[in-house]
Amino acid sequence: MAGPMIEAHALTKRFGSFVAVDGIDFAIEPGEAFGFLGPNGAGKTSTMRMIGCVSPRSGGELSVLGLDPAHDGPQIRARLGVVPQEDNLDTELTVWDNLMIYGRYFDLPRREIRERAAELLEFVQLSDRRDSRVDPLSGGMKRRLTIARSLINRPEVLLLDEPTTGLDPQARHLLWDRLYQLKRSGVTLVLTTHYMDEAEQLCDRLVIMDNARIVAEGSPRQLIADNVTREVVEVRLGIDADTAAEVAALKQYGDRIEALADRVLVYTDDGDATAGAVTSDGIGAVSVLVRRASLEDVFLILTGRSLED
Amino acid sequence: MSTPALVRVVEREARVYARLWRGLAFSTFVQPALYLGAMGIGLGGLVKAHSGSVDGLTYLDFVAPGLLVASAMQLAASESMWPVLGGAKWMRQFHGVVATPIRPGELYGGFVLWTAIHAMLGSAAFVLVAALLGAVPSAWGILAIPAAALCAAAFCGPIAAFSITQESDVSFPMIMRLGVLPLFLFSGTFFPISQLPSGLRPLAVFSPLWHGVELARAATTGHFDVAAVVTHVAVLVACVAAGAFAGVRTFTKRLSS
Amino acid sequence: MTATLRILPFLRWGHRPWRLVERNVLAYRRVWYIFLSGFAEPLFFLLSIGIGVGKLVGDLDVGGHLVPYRTFVAPGLLAIAAMNGSLLDTTFNFFFKMKYTHTYDGVLAAPLTPRDVATGEITWALLRGTIYSAAFLVTMLLFGDLRSWWSVLALPGAVLIGYGFAGVGLAATTYMRSFVDFDYVNMAMIPLFLFSATFFPLARYDAGLQTVIRLTPLYQGVVLERSLVIGDLNWTLLLHAAYLLAMGLIGLRVASRRIGLLLQP
Numbered sequence A: 001m002a003g004p005m006i007e008a009h010a011l012t013k014r015f016g017s018f019v020a021v022d023g024i025d026f027a028i029e030p031g032e033a034f035g036f037l038g039p040n041g042a043g044k045t046s047t048m049r050m051i052g053c054v055s056p057r058s059g060g061e062l063s064v065l066g067l068d069p070a071h072d073g074p075q076i077r078a079r080l081g082v083v084p085q086e087d088n089l090d091t092e093l094t095v096w097d098n099l100m101i102y103g104r105y106f107d108l109p110r111r112e113i114r115e116r117a118a119e120l121l122e123f124v125q126l127s128d129r130r131d132s133r134v135d136p137l138s139g140g141m142k143r144r145l146t147i148a149r150s151l152i153n154r155p156e157v158l159l160l161d162e163p164t165t166g167l168d169p170q171a172r173h174l175l176w177d178r179l180y181q182l183k184r185s186g187v188t189l190v191l192t193t194h195y196m197d198e199a200e201q202l203c204d205r206l207v208i209m210d211n212a213r214i215v216a217e218g219s220p221r222q223l224i225a226d227n228v229t230r231e232v233v234e235v236r237l238g239i240d241a242d243t244a245a246e247v248a249a250l251k252q253y254g255d256r257i258e259a260l261a262d263r264v265l266v267y268t269d270d271g272d273a274t275a276g277a278v279t280s281d282g283i284g285a286v287s288v289l290v291r292r293a294s295l296e297d298v299f300l301i302l303t304g305r306s307l308e309d
Numbered sequence B: 001m002s003t004p005a006l007v008r009v010v011e012r013e014a015r016v017y018a019r020l021w022r023g024l025a026f027s028t029f030v031q032p033a034l035y036l037g038a039m040g041i042g043l044g045g046l047v048k049a050h051s052g053s054v055d056g057l058t059y060l061d062f063v064a065p066g067l068l069v070a071s072a073m074q075l076a077a078s079e080s081m082w083p084v085l086g087g088a089k090w091m092r093q094f095h096g097v098v099a100t101p102i103r104p105g106e107l108y109g110g111f112v113l114w115t116a117i118h119a120m121l122g123s124a125a126f127v128l129v130a131a132l133l134g135a136v137p138s139a140w141g142i143l144a145i146p147a148a149a150l151c152a153a154a155f156c157g158p159i160a161a162f163s164i165t166q167e168s169d170v171s172f173p174m175i176m177r178l179g180v181l182p183l184f185l186f187s188g189t190f191f192p193i194s195q196l197p198s199g200l201r202p203l204a205v206f207s208p209l210w211h212g213v214e215l216a217r218a219a220t221t222g223h224f225d226v227a228a229v230v231t232h233v234a235v236l237v238a239c240v241a242a243g244a245f246a247g248v249r250t251f252t253k254r255l256s257s
Numbered sequence C: 001m002t003a004t005l006r007i008l009p010f011l012r013w014g015h016r017p018w019r020l021v022e023r024n025v026l027a028y029r030r031v032w033y034i035f036l037s038g039f040a041e042p043l044f045f046l047l048s049i050g051i052g053v054g055k056l057v058g059d060l061d062v063g064g065h066l067v068p069y070r071t072f073v074a075p076g077l078l079a080i081a082a083m084n085g086s087l088l089d090t091t092f093n094f095f096f097k098m099k100y101t102h103t104y105d106g107v108l109a110a111p112l113t114p115r116d117v118a119t120g121e122i123t124w125a126l127l128r129g130t131i132y133s134a135a136f137l138v139t140m141l142l143f144g145d146l147r148s149w150w151s152v153l154a155l156p157g158a159v160l161i162g163y164g165f166a167g168v169g170l171a172a173t174t175y176m177r178s179f180v181d182f183d184y185v186n187m188a189m190i191p192l193f194l195f196s197a198t199f200f201p202l203a204r205y206d207a208g209l210q211t212v213i214r215l216t217p218l219y220q221g222v223v224l225e226r227s228l229v230i231g232d233l234n235w236t237l238l239l240h241a242a243y244l245l246a247m248g249l250i251g252l253r254v255a256s257r258r259i260g261l262l263l264q265p
């Protein structure tokens, strides 16, 4: 297919008078992993639901797989896989039956579904739970089953809304690993997240959303390069420090500083030198730490807020 | 001085009750009137035309205590299933209760007590409505209220003890359809058990509802035989005791792990 | 033919709504005993009210035929069972899947539409109801309560009753906010159950009440079934049938639109 898999111009979603998505533009190319990074309430889920053809757009243009969601919802959905923010597995069915019936929703022949279901359970490491009910599965298992379910129709595009929110680190890494494999097999991944590490790990390209709008776009590397210095020095101040004065004093050490509730971030291209200078200065720092700049910093600089508020 | 644990459990349930008054007002006052009107008066007219009386009573007088106790039973049965499993598993408020100094056994006792009180309130309304419709010929009828409450406890006790052991509600519709419904229909509520096929008649003795209905009927009509009354009460108390024996254990097992 | 299919889309075998039926079959396969217990309910009523109370009531005159009370009440019980079964599936069970387990969110992410969901659930309710009604009709036959060859239409009649209540039940459920609102279902069902000429004839009411009852939905079904099994036919039966059909059609329309609004905001 020539051209983007998904393309939006001035895409808008209103709930009554409330604007949840405010005229955003983006284009997602075949085979790429594209992310929407933003805090809660930014409008990520609303956007994903419009792409998934389960929420009519209020304005602008949207084309998915070259079709119009307003008219061709069922045809488009037949070629998508969806992992919604909240798992909606069928709790009255077993793991296996969840896959079987989902395949039937796509009108696939039973024999074919059985083959795929067995492969998919293997893929998400749930083969030993195939006859279990859904209820007793752990959060990570449910998420993996939801992913298996979303792949039953061999989708061209996989939509993942906060795929790892609420999972423990081990479950997250297992999931990332599976998503990485999917990406290599050529599936276009569209995901939302409010974890910058997830965005950095998985996305070729991403947009940063805040307050219903897109505030920046690019690859993770490019976004950092364009907006932040190479390194960041995190300075933790003592509880009884005169914060205002200390923050003012830190200003001379970096290109830019951000004062957070519990620490001050000093943006600089040479972290070690800056850290050394801060330590030898008489500032009452409890700890000084150097790290590489991340998408978290990009978000902070662009919006003045941190991602996980 | 602190409030006894039992009273605190009762108070909690009563607060929940207060929130749901609308549906409960219907089931408490309107539903009895509808049932008595349809069965006692509508159907009763047909019975009168054909049989005259039933066991020496008008059909309305016959069926009123049956409906009274049967509705107490239905209330007790359904309240002892979904809400109990919900308290232990879905909403988990029982876990909140036993995190306080209240013990699981006390929670069980308070729950059964509350259900009996709940049934008593409903039965009082029922008897009032029935009296207004002329279905309570004797002043002893007031005693039908504790009789219905006792019958409610006889159902609530064992069923709640069972419900708390469950992981899902699949067995509840079965209990309703294959347990509660046949009891409702064949325990001398709508027709005297003397009409059951002779082979089945002795089985009525095993129906707690039949004992409850006989007790209430003795009260509303004022015709009673002391020995029979004592037997009925004893059977119902035995059901409550058996329930308590099991319930204290099953509640403790489920909630204190 | 296509017009019929548009009105009764569940007749189109294998069409998308049938996926919901498949889903429910899968769900019930593991709790088949619940499915089976559905047969018992109307049977218990027939034995208790039809036979037990029947002995107290004796024979009744229905449209010029003198029949035992059991024969009078059985078609009423059939209509009640059709209403109850179809309301259980389309109110309580539907609400649970829509609001608590979010089953339909998953369904709608696949190529199915809100109308498929509404049609599928109604189809399921009707299939289940048909099986129970057929069993009940066989019981009536064994008791000798099917007095006329027109009784062969009693099964389609039961399906029609189920259709009417399924449509209205589904539509009403889309307006419910929580399980507390199900009190309204009870408030509607109990009077219908008791007063639709189910347990005693319409003639027992005074003229004013008779008119009111003639307008209520379950009464349509009771008259339809009773006339068919007793063989007391006349053209007004078509009006009763049309009433039920309209309930179903309007309900299905409203439900489809409302499911779309609720689940695809």
Ligand SMILES: Nc1ncnc2c1ncn2[C@@H]1O[C@H](COP(=O)(O)OP(=O)(O)O)[C@@H](O)[C@H]1O
Pocket: A015, A018, A019, A020, A038, A039, A040, A041, A042, A043, A044, A045, A046, A047, C265
């Ligand atoms: N169905 C709805 N009705 C009204 N407001 C909604 C609805 N869905 C989402 N919103 C609002 O739209 C905003 C964006 O929500 P959402 O798209 O879920 O954000 P995100 O997924 O980025 O957290 C939030 O303020 C949310 O409350």
Ligand SMILES: [Mg+2]
Pocket: A041, A044, A045, A046, A085, A161, A162
């Ligand atoms: Mg979201």
